[in-house]
Amino acid sequence: MCTINEPPSIFRQVLYFFQPFLNSSQNITWVTPLFLQFLFSHHGFDLVPPFSASPSTHNSDGKRFLPLPPPDARTLKWPNLVVFSFEDLKYATRNFKSDTLIGEGGFGRVYKGWLDENTLTPTKPGSGIVVAIKRLSKKSSQGFQEWQSEISLLGRVSHPNLVKLLGYCWDEDEFLLVYEFMPNTHLWNHLFLIDPDKEPLSWSNRLKIAIGAARGLAFLHSSENQVIHRDFKSINILLDANYNAKLSDFGLARLGPSEGNTHVSTRIMGTYGYAAPEYIATGNLYVKSDVYGFGVVLLEILTGMRALDPERPSGQQILVEWTKPCLSSKKKLKTIMDGRIEGQYSLEAAFEAAQLTLKCLQSDPHLRPSMEEVLEELEAIQLVHNPQLSPSPFS
Numbered sequence: 001m002c003t004i005n006e007p008p009s010i011f012r013q014v015l016y017f018f019q020p021f022l023n024s025s026q027n028i029t030w031v032t033p034l035f036l037q038f039l040f041s042h043h044g045f046d047l048v049p050p051f052s053a054s055p056s057t058h059n060s061d062g063k064r065f066l067p068l069p070p071p072d073a074r075t076l077k078w079p080n081l082v083v084f085s086f087e088d089l090k091y092a093t094r095n096f097k098s099d100t101l102i103g104e105g106g107f108g109r110v111y112k113g114w115l116d117e118n119t120l121t122p123t124k125p126g127s128g129i130v131v132a133i134k135r136l137s138k139k140s141s142q143g144f145q146e147w148q149s150e151i152s153l154l155g156r157v158s159h160p161n162l163v164k165l166l167g168y169c170w171d172e173d174e175f176l177l178v179y180e181f182m183p184n185t186h187l188w189n190h191l192f193l194i195d196p197d198k199e200p201l202s203w204s205n206r207l208k209i210a211i212g213a214a215r216g217l218a219f220l221h222s223s224e225n226q227v228i229h230r231d232f233k234s235i236n237i238l239l240d241a242n243y244n245a246k247l248s249d250f251g252l253a254r255l256g257p258s259e260g261n262t263h264v265s266t267r268i269m270g271t272y273g274y275a276a277p278e279y280i281a282t283g284n285l286y287v288k289s290d291v292y293g294f295g296v297v298l299l300e301i302l303t304g305m306r307a308l309d310p311e312r313p314s315g316q317q318i319l320v321e322w323t324k325p326c327l328s329s330k331k332k333l334k335t336i337m338d339g340r341i342e343g344q345y346s347l348e349a350a351f352e353a354a355q356l357t358l359k360c361l362q363s364d365p366h367l368r369p370s371m372e373e374v375l376e377e378l379e380a381i382q383l384v385h386n387p388q389l390s391p392s393p394f395s
């Protein structure tokens with residue numbers, strides 16, 4: 001088995017507006033110089049936020065400006081969302097005190113806050129319900145568009161397998177998002193942060209998470225106008241206390257192709273190791289580009305190894321390239337399965353999951369299954385190989 005180590009910081013670079021900056025999470029968005037050259041020669045900047053109808057958010061100096069609509073308009077547009085004041089969120093997080101800090105990603109820091117359960121007004125820390133509050137970093141120029149996309153999408157759709165956005169704050173140059181709190185962090189942590197005091201993520205929980213995530217993606221893909229997540233990866237699969245998966249981070253999401261078109265043409269964004277080959281090569285984004293990302297996550301689930309790990313020997317760093325040939329034979333599959341869960345699954349179940357992974361990783365997007373089909377196959381694997389979950393014939 002490979003040893004699992006933290007990636008060096010170069011692999012944590014995030015490519016937002018092609019201004020890589022380091023973040024403290026394990027997010028890996030990586031671009032080779034050749035790839036960058038390709039981007040600049042073939043794709044201009046696309047400043048139109050994915051879901052927003054508002055004009056460019058940058059003035060002629062390239063500085064961010066704030067096209068503030070009247071507060072009423074904002075409230076009416078997303079009636080399900082609470083509009084918080086910055087003072088509210090300062091109170092809810094004890095002035096963003098360091099001990100309320102949960103983590104930090106490309107968007108900025110994420111804090112724990114407390115709100116009254118019924119009124120969603122800020123309460124004394126430690127009482128009411130816990131929420132996660134993301135505060136846009138002043139250093140992040142892309143973040144404003146991400147902020148808009150999150151609100152535009154999660155303000156109009158909701159699903160048990162998408163993280164719930166409770167509200168937002170727009171106050172001078174402060175932009176924040178308030179989500180339900182997910183106590184069990186994300187799939188990435190459970191697969192790759194090895195804590196000797198903790199049991200490794202079990203086979204049945206891995207399957208449960210894959211099914212939840214597949215349901216979330218299937219919902220996005222089948223929603224009106226189809227939504228493509230564009231940054232599907234294990235770090236963006238949040239988990240509740242019972243390992244129910246909820247997709248997060250819709251900042252890069254795009255509406256699917258309009259009628260008669262197979263794809264949308266976009267700037268190339270996302271995360272190296274998960275992004276589909278046709279998208280990296282051409283900027284053509286298909287709904288099925290997400291299915292490829294799902295296949296990569298399935299591979300991480302089966303093997304317990306990261307999509308991209310510069311610490312692995314050369315030839316093994318990109319998980320898909322290295323392990324794909326092992327997926328079509330049971331004998332080879334055994335050599336790459338996560339040894340920490342040996343004995344918890346039947347080889348038949350693992351092989352079926354490997355076949356599904358292979359289908360998701362097809363180079364031609366048209367040959368990949370839809371997320372509905374992926375979901376059906378995963379549920380079939382779960383039922384056949386966990387008979388206790390099958391509906392009783394007497395019920």
Ligand SMILES: Nc1ncnc2c1ncn2[C@@H]1O[C@H](COP(=O)(O)OP(=O)(O)OP(=O)(O)O)[C@@H](O)[C@H]1O
Binds near residue numbers: 109110132186
């Ligand atoms: N709703 C939430 N509930 C609990 N923790 C959360 C929630 N949203 C985010 N977090 C945690 O906050 C940290 C930062 O998350 P964030 O989504 O900003 O960045 P990331 O996922 O680490 O990287 P990326 O920039 O690629 O999204 C992560 O540890 C994540 O698990």
Ligand SMILES: [Mg+2]
Binds near residue numbers: 105235236248249
């Ligand atoms: Mg995230």
